[in-house]
Structures are given as structure tokens and as C-alpha cells.
Amino acid sequence: MLRYLETRIDPVANPPHGGPPAGLLAFFWYFIAQAKWLFAALFVVGMLAAVVETAIPYFIGRLVAILTETPRETLFASAWPTFATMLVVVLVLRPLVLFLQRAISNHGISGPLNTLTRWQSHHHVIRQSLGFFQNDFAGRIANHVMQAGSGVRETALATMRSVLHILFYGVAATGLMMAQDWRLALPILVWFLLYVTLLTALVPRLREKARTASAKRSAVTGKVVDGYTNIQTVKLFARTADEDRYIRDSMMEMNSAFLAQHRINTLFTVLLNLLNAALLATVGTLAVVFWQAGRVDIGTVAMVLPLTIQIISMSGWVAAEIQGIFENVGVVQESMGSIARPLAMQDAPGARPLAVAGGEIVFDHVTFGYGRADLPVIRDLSLTVRPGEKVGLVGRSGAGKSTLVNLLLRFHDVEKGAIRVDGQDVQAVTQESLRQAISVVTQDTSLLHRSIRDNIMYGKAGADEAMLEAAAARAHADAFIPLLKDINGRTGYDAHVGERGVKLSGGQRQRIAIARVILRDAPILILDEATAALDSEVEAAIQDSLGALMAGKTVIAIAHRLSTLQIMDRLVVLDGGRIVEEGTHEGLLAKGGLYAQLWARQSGGFLVEPRQAAE
Incomplete structure (x- = not known):
């Protein structure tokens, strides 16, 4: 009973x-x-x-x-x-x-x-x-x-x-x-x-x-x-x-x-x-x-x-x-x-799953200001990323780069204009299908307080052990994972990483995140300062993996370290929420505009003469 x-x-x-x-x-x-x-x-x-x-x-x-x-x-x-x-x-x-x-x-x-x-x-x-x-x-x-x-x-x-x-x-x-x-x-x-x-x-x-x-x-x-x-x-x-x-x-x-x-x-x-x-x-x-x-x-x-x-x-x-x-x-x-709050970001009535064919992304006269019409972060911006194209977003802090990516992921809705993926308005498709079609690696990577295996397999439901290990190897994470051991004696892929991954170094967390994205293998890839937490040697090794990962995908990459964007097909320079320059790395340097100024500063513009330092 x-x-x-x-x-x-x-x-x-x-x-x-x-x-x-x-x-x-x-x-x-x-x-x-x-x-x-x-x-x-x-x-x-x-x-x-x-x-x-x-x-x-x-x-x-x-x-x-x-x-x-x-x-x-x-x-x-x-x-x-x-x-x-x-x-x-x-x-x-x-x-x-x-x-x-x-x-x-x-x-x-x-x-x-x-x-x-x-x-x-x-x-x-x-x-x-x-x-x-x-x-x-x-x-x-x-x-x-x-x-x-x-x-x-x-x-x-x-x-x-x-x-x-x-x-x-x-x-x-x-x-x-x-x-x-x-x-x-x-x-x-x-x-x-x-x-x-x-x-x-x-x-x-x-x-x-x-x-x-x-x-x-x-x-x-x-x-x-x-x-x-x-x-x-x-x-x-x-x-x-x-x-x-x-x-x-x-x-x-x-x-x-x-x-x-x-x-x-x-x-x-x-x-x-x-x-x-x-x-x-x-x-x-x-x-x-x-x-x-x-x-x-x-x-x-x-x-x-x-x-x-x-x-x-x-x-x-x-x-x-x-x-x-x-x-x-x-x-x-x-x-x-x-x-007891209504959901702020709901799927539109009759929303359908996103169907990605080539992965074209179109920002059509987009304006957005987090509810502040008098202070828009993105101002009437139009940009087309062709299927399979690798585009780098460049600009000073606050230029609107991350906001643009968050709008694409529909963490916020545009206030004017539209964003379309393969002709489909992101506000007319289901949010789950939209985000399943996009892989993201950010600078501030937070992992779940679970095992290494769970964190990597979070990228793809139903992945097997062979796929897991292959993704870890491509992300150059297979060298340190076997050495991990948590407080309960679990080792390797079974070791737990702590809340937000605090038991791992920044570079280790980033490599686990990259392995997760490699396993996911989505048609659209966003790299938001993806290698910022890595040292130069590991970054150089992972660049090869990222190159293979980006093959055949539409890519939007954000990086303050401009050297990482030289492999992009096109660079888009933002300033004040608008596109002010477009072109290749060499072409933008030749123009001598904002991109050239940013490059000059990273290439030695912050060096101080010994006498100036003494003063």
C-alpha cells in the first residue's frame, strides 16, 4: 500500500x-x-x-x-x-x-x-x-x-x-x-x-x-x-x-x-x-x-x-x-x-528547428543597446558572412564585438533589423536548434563540476570513448588528462574539475573547452578569445587543430591578440558599434587606419624608451 x-x-x-x-x-x-x-x-x-x-x-x-x-x-x-x-x-x-x-x-x-x-x-x-x-x-x-x-x-x-x-x-x-x-x-x-x-x-x-x-x-x-x-x-x-x-x-x-x-x-x-x-x-x-x-x-x-x-x-x-x-x-x-516570472526569451509561436545548409550569416541593419535607445552598442550594422568564410572581428574594448555574437546566439533580441542564418531569421527558429548549430569557445571558460569525461562529452550526446579521446588529442589535452587526480581519488577522464573548473589551470580549462567544441563539430564556429588563456607554445600547437576544426565551417573569431586572426579570410573592424574597415590583414595594414594603429600598439607601441622609463 x-x-x-x-x-x-x-x-x-x-x-x-x-x-x-x-x-x-x-x-x-x-x-x-x-x-x-x-x-x-x-x-x-x-x-x-x-x-x-x-x-x-x-x-x-x-x-x-x-x-x-x-x-x-x-x-x-x-x-x-x-x-x-x-x-x-x-x-x-x-x-x-x-x-x-x-x-x-x-x-x-x-x-x-x-x-x-x-x-x-x-x-x-x-x-x-x-x-x-x-x-x-x-x-x-x-x-x-x-x-x-x-x-x-x-x-x-x-x-x-x-x-x-x-x-x-x-x-x-x-x-x-x-x-x-x-x-x-x-x-x-x-x-x-x-x-x-x-x-x-x-x-x-x-x-x-x-x-x-x-x-x-x-x-x-x-x-x-x-x-x-x-x-x-x-x-x-x-x-x-x-x-x-x-x-x-x-x-x-x-x-x-x-x-x-x-x-x-x-x-x-x-x-x-x-x-x-x-x-x-x-x-x-x-x-x-x-x-x-x-x-x-x-x-x-x-x-x-x-x-x-x-x-x-x-x-x-x-x-x-x-x-x-x-x-x-x-x-x-x-x-x-x-x-513565477514569465520566460523573457521564448520561441516564437510556430518556431521551427533551424536548418543549416551552408552556414551563411547575415546581420541586416542591426541596432541594439540593451534597452537604451539613446546609447546603442550596435548601430545600424550590416554584415554578411558567406558559407564557409572565416571572419575576424577586431576593435577596441566596447566596440560591440561580443554583443554581436550574443545577438547571433539570441541571448538578446535585436531592437532593429534582423539576423538570419541561411535565410532564416534567428527569432523565428527554436533557440535550442540555433545554439546546437553553433559551437562557441570563449576566453572565460567555465566547466561543470563534473568529470573531465562529462565536460568533453557535453558537446555531443551519445559520443563514444574513441570520439572523446580523439577530441582530447586534437585539443592537445591528452597529455595532462592522465595526470589528473581529484580529492576522491578519481583519475584521468574520471577526475572532477571543481566548481567552474577551478582545479585546472586556465590553459587546461581552455583545452577541455576546445575538445568539447571539436567533439560537437557544429557547422558554425565562434571563437571569442579562444586562445587567450594559452601560452605561446600551446597556442601554436592548437592553431593547427583550430585550422582543421575550422575547415568547411563558417567562423566568426574575436581576438585582442591580433596575431591569431591572420589566418582569417577577412577582418572586420568595429568602432562605436559600426563597421569602419574591412579587408585582409595585409590590406588593412596598408590602409593605415584603426586596424593598423591597433597592430602597431601590439607590435611594440607599448614599449617605453629606457630614459622615459627612468623618468
């Missing part, structure tokens, strides 16, 4: 269409609806559990009444049906109902719904645009995804097991008391109204405090992860003490937020204890007075006192659950800031 319940929810099911909505109730229902039948079953079982729990004080009262009113000689003969009913409820029905409640809650809903919420939140978030991740801490986003799962689960389950439970229990208890004497039910009704008033007054404030505390905690997590991720920079600049202050201030803010939250908790607990004490005293006094007046029997007194004590005990539990509900609602609201 438990295995059956555990498989009612597929924890990694594909999410419903559209992604998590922004409204709070709609956000909860987005996930809960996928387990609605389990929640319906939990609702029914919870109602039975409340009724069964109410029956226990009733049985106590009936037992006292029977013992005081029935002669000992005829006790079992006359009361055995009542005793048998009590035993069945206590020994069979109550354990069964409580087992079903726990089984549905813990095995059917708790774990699977938690995982489902996290999985579908991640599934949505990872499809956000590059800019989404560039504008936030990775640790903060991850924290939001993880805490959303537990927040949705705990809110839903706590509502079912506490709020509805006390409602069912309160209705049943009030009915029992009214059946004896309607005046006995009055304190319960007054208490219930005051209890709801107390919850209404304080719990929403608690939700806001919990939301603030959750935001402070996420901020601390993001800052801590940021420091750990950039630990080499922290140590290189000897800024450990500054990092301490930076994190300490955030932790103090988090601590203050949590203390503010607990102050409301304490106030609520004190007021609830006073309210419960008044209830017990009032009900107990009325029961004794009514018994003395002969309006109720001793069995009623024996029933209403444990019934009231159970309500009091339950009120504290329910209050804690409700506080937990609102705390989790605050956590979920804070997480929704990262999760």
Missing part, C-alpha cells in the same frame, strides 16, 4: 503549460492540482480522524455514567454492546484512520510533492534568459527553488491536518455539548471567535515578518555562495576581513528579522494561553454548577472536561501549524520572485 501511494505522483513530471503563475493562490494550485486526488483522500480521512478523536471524550463520559448508574452484577450483561463499540473504535477504527492519514500525508504527498515543486520550478527557471541569471546571485536563485518545494508542501499539508482538523473537531465537540445542554457550548463558541480574532490580528503580521526573514536568509545565502565561488579573488586581494564584514552585516540583518518574527510568536503564545485558561475555567465551572443543579449527569461532566482539554491542547498545536503556514507562505512569496 505504501509503495502504491508513493507512486501516485511522478516527482519529475513535465510541468503544465505556461509555467508557475504569479498569483499566490494560483502558484499553490499549480502544484497542488497535480496531487488533487491525494489531497481529496486526505480531506476525507482527516474528517474521520477528527470525528474519531471527538468520540474518545464522549466514550469517557459514557463510561463514567454507566459505571455510576449500572449495578455491578449486571454491568457487562447490559452494557457489553457499548463496550464493544468503544473497543472497536479505539482498537481498530482510530489506529486505521490515523495510519491512513499518516500514509497519505507522508508517503503519498510529502516527499513526491516536495520534489515535484522543486523539479518544475527548476525546469522553468533554467529556461530563463541569460540576463535573468546575470542580474541575481546564483545561490539566491537556487535557494528560492529549493525552499519553494518545502514551502508549498508544508503549507498544503498543515492546512489539511490542522485548520480543517480543528474545524471538524470543533463542530463535533460543540454538537456533543449542545446535546447535553446548549449553554455548555457557549464558552466554546466565544472561545472560537476570540481564537479566530487572535489569528486574524497576529498571523498576517507574522507572514510579513516571515517573508522579510526569508528574503534576508536568501540574501545571506547568495552572498556566501558568491564569496565561495570567487574564493580565489578573495584570497588574491587579501580581503577575508572585508568579506567577514560584508557577510556579518547581512547576518545581523537576518538575525534582526528573525527576532522580530519571534516577538510576534511570543505575544501570540501568551495571549492564547490566557484564552485557553479562561475556556477551561468557564467550561469546568458551568459543568459542575449544572451537575449540582441536576441539569446534567456526572457522565456529561466527565465528557466536557477532557473535551475542553483536548481543544486547548489542539489550539496550541493548530496555532503553531498556522504560524508555520504563514511562515511558509512568506517563504513561498519570496521564492516566487525568482520562480
